[in-house]
Amino acid sequence: MNIRGIHAIYRYEMNRSFRTLIQSLVSPVLSTILYFIVFGAAIGSRMDNISNVSYGAFIVPGLIMLTVQMQSVNNASFGIYFPKFIGTTYELLSAPLSFVEIVIGYVGAATTKAFSIGLIILCTSYLFVDLDIKYPFFMLCFLLITCMTFSLLGFIIGIVSDNFEQLNIVPMLIITPLVFLGGSFYTIDMLPQFWQNFALLNPIVYLISGFRWSFFGVGDVPIFTSIIFMLIFTSICISIIWYIFKTGYKIKN
Amino acid sequence: MSEIINVQNLVKKYDNNFTAVKNLNLKIRQGEIIALLGPNGAGKTTLISTICGLSSITSGLIKVKGLDVIKDYRKTRELIGLVPQELALEPFEKVINSVKFSRRLFGKKDDNEYIEKLLTKLQLYDKKNNIIKSLSGGMKRRVMIAKALSHNPQILFLDEPTAGVDVELRKDMWSIIKELKNEGVTIILTTHYIEEAEMIADRIGIINHGELLLIEEKKELIKRMSVKTLKVKLKKTLNIIPIKLKKYNLKLIDEGKSFLYYYNTGKERTGITSLLSDMNKIGINLFDIQTEETSLEEIFVKIIKE
Numbered sequence: 001m002n003i004r005g006i007h008a009i010y011r012y013e014m015n016r017s018f019r020t021l022i023q024s025l026v027s028p029v030l031s032t033i034l035y036f037i038v039f040g041a042a043i044g045s046r047m048d049n050i051s052n053v054s055y056g057a058f059i060v061p062g063l064i065m066l067t068v069q070m071q072s073v074n075n076a077s078f079g080i081y082f083p084k085f086i087g088t089t090y091e092l093l094s095a096p097l098s099f100v101e102i103v104i105g106y107v108g109a110a111t112t113k114a115f116s117i118g119l120i121i122l123c124t125s126y127l128f129v130d131l132d133i134k135y136p137f138f139m140l141c142f143l144l145i146t147c148m149t150f151s152l153l154g155f156i157i158g159i160v161s162d163n164f165e166q167l168n169i170v171p172m173l174i175i176t177p178l179v180f181l182g183g184s185f186y187t188i189d190m191l192p193q194f195w196q197n198f199a200l201l202n203p204i205v206y207l208i209s210g211f212r213w214s215f216f217g218v219g220d221v222p223i224f225t226s227i228i229f230m231l232i233f234t235s236i237c238i239s240i241i242w243y244i245f246k247t248g249y250k251i252k253n
Numbered sequence: 254m255s256e257i258i259n260v261q262n263l264v265k266k267y268d269n270n271f272t273a274v275k276n277l278n279l280k281i282r283q284g285e286i287i288a289l290l291g292p293n294g295a296g297k298t299t300l301i302s303t304i305c306g307l308s309s310i311t312s313g314l315i316k317v318k319g320l321d322v323i324k325d326y327r328k329t330r331e332l333i334g335l336v337p338q339e340l341a342l343e344p345f346e347k348v349i350n351s352v353k354f355s356r357r358l359f360g361k362k363d364d365n366e367y368i369e370k371l372l373t374k375l376q377l378y379d380k381k382n383n384i385i386k387s388l389s390g391g392m393k394r395r396v397m398i399a400k401a402l403s404h405n406p407q408i409l410f411l412d413e414p415t416a417g418v419d420v421e422l423r424k425d426m427w428s429i430i431k432e433l434k435n436e437g438v439t440i441i442l443t444t445h446y447i448e449e450a451e452m453i454a455d456r457i458g459i460i461n462h463g464e465l466l467l468i469e470e471k472k473e474l475i476k477r478m479s480v481k482t483l484k485v486k487l488k489k490t491l492n493i494i495p496i497k498l499k500k501y502n503l504k505l506i507d508e509g510k511s512f513l514y515y516y517n518t519g520k521e522r523t524g525i526t527s528l529l530s531d532m533n534k535i536g537i538n539l540f541d542i543q544t545e546e547t548s549l550e551e552i553f554v555k556i557i558k559e
Contacts (some may be wrong), residue, residue, distance in 0.1 A: 002327070003360075004360045004362070005359070008354055011357075012354055015350075083343075086341055086343065087337070087339050087341030090305075090307055090337050090344060091358060091400070093305075094305045094330060094333065095355075095358040095359055096327035096331050097411065163432050166407065248309055
């Protein structure tokens with residue numbers, strides 16, 4: 001295995017984030033703080049507890065998920081799309097790197113960035129709400145796998161996209177609405193019956209539910225359903241990437 | 254010289270059914286400079302792309318130092334450096350970081366001494382901490398070469414290395430290429446500039462419509478294909494070519510004050526002596542003679558047309 005090659009890609013991607021620290025780190029943290037102020041303090045103070053959890057604390061897992069999913073997709077998609085855009089993918093393809101190694105480098109960096117942001121938001125939330133995490137180890141694992149899976153999804157988007165518009169279409173028009181409607185700020189049972197059934201078609205519901213379970217021991221769906229769904233989602237992303245590299249789709253001529 | 258690259262029956266067909274390379278065979282010797290000439294769309298870049306791993310192969314076999322470029326891709330790619338046609342560089346990165354990144358991709362340990370030496374050779378040392386975006390086109394081209402050489406390859410592919418650069422820089426590039434050859438690097442370059450091939454290549458390959466039309470030692474090719482022109486200025490004007498000189502296919506010019514005689518330097522006899530002797534016999538006196546040699550460009554155009 002070309003460990004140095006993987007490390008080179010990983011380091012290069014991480015350095016790119018440090019060059020744009022405000023955009024990479026400060027911006028998502030600031031957005032989350034604003035969510036806490038608006039939903040947690042202003043609106044949340046007038047809301048009842050949900051499953052014996054204050055509304056401010058209740059939205060923490062949803063806010064973390066909202067941010068890490070968007071960050072994972074954006075970082076990974078831009079990470080691989082930018083070399084495609086400026087034409088430097090020739091370097092990757094002509095280097096003694098396997099496709100798996102290229103994916104590990106890019107997805108690893110995007111996962112690290114999103115995971116770090118998730119942890120920073122978690123720490124920030126302690127400034128606003130009292131939080132007691134019931135299953136901290138499970139929470140970290142679930143967060144890490146979510147970051148990795150959405151980074152894989154972002155990598156696919158970056159490969160498939162032919163221009164910046166296409167690069168933004170999936171995150172803006174598909175992932176953002178699904179995350180907002182996936183129970184970030186409410187539980188599914190707060191919806192009318194029809195919309196409850198409809199919400200269960202949203203894959204993000206299972207991820208937010210699973211993550212919230214790790215915090216409070218309760219979720220919209222059983223935890224095993226969330227875990228199985230997560231594994232299916234990860235497997236689908238890995239299979240698509242395997243197909244892309246096997247066929248050279250949008251990578252090799 | 255031993256063989257370093259062996260391309261056997263290579264075919265490259267794109268999804269739209271266009272065949273860019275048709276059953277191409279090519280052997281490249283270690284330590285030589287080979288120039289691949291051909292018009293746009295001839296298949297030169299596709300050939301390079303398949304050897305370097307940028308394009309998949311439809312059929313055929315490519316071996317680098319006896320190793321298959323698909324099965325043993327890690328080993329073969331370690332031997333190759335590639336400078337593509339387009340200036341493709343991360344604009345916001347420093348020169349030195351970009352070159353180090355390329356070396357690391359090849360699984361090599363950092364070697365600051367080697368990298369600094371390389372940058373010095375390419376006259377980039379003073380610019381090593383500059384952001385690539387701030388460099389001129391010529392400097393960017395040098396960075397591309399530095400990146401391709403960062404892992405110390407034995408083979409260097411240069412796809413149109415001097416396209417769009419000024420004359421002075423082009424000459425600098427030629428001296429860099431010659432220096433690399435002296436260090437033992439095998440160089441394969443594609444070019445539109447015949448002059449470039451004429452100046453630096455050991456062998457010349459001509460590609461058109463995905464086929465290798467010929468590959469030959471440059472000097473041999475010029476000698477074999479070269480047609481020289483002898484211009485004979487006469488003391489007295491001729492109205493027509495005399496019957497005794499018809500066999501020489503002479504062409505009267507300058508209103509009969511001169512004629513042209515074409516001869517091939519590759520042949521054993523040029524026919525000049527007998528022409529001059531026959532002229533003397535029929536009393537045609539010459540005033541002056543000049544010769545002109547066919548350039549590689551004319552040879553190239555002739556082969557492509559054929």
